[in-house]
Amino acid sequence: MISESAKRLKDSIEKAIEDGVITPEEYDQIIHIASEDNVIDRHEQALLQQLQEMLADKSVRFGKK
Secondary structure, eight states: OOOHHHHHHHHHHHHHHHHSEEOHHHHHHHHHHHHTTSOOOHHHHHHHHHHHHHHHTTSSEEOOO
């Protein structure tokens, strides 16, 4: 079962993927969502790993919109 925070995290990450840019504020929000319940479950871990990979290969970049 996917947690509510994992669903919100997925939505936030998908938004960054859509426009190819993640602002520092969006990144902070993503980290906050992942850690708000003090548990990063396996779904959240997978989503965060996916985001980190996209930042590393520059398919999503940090910047302003």
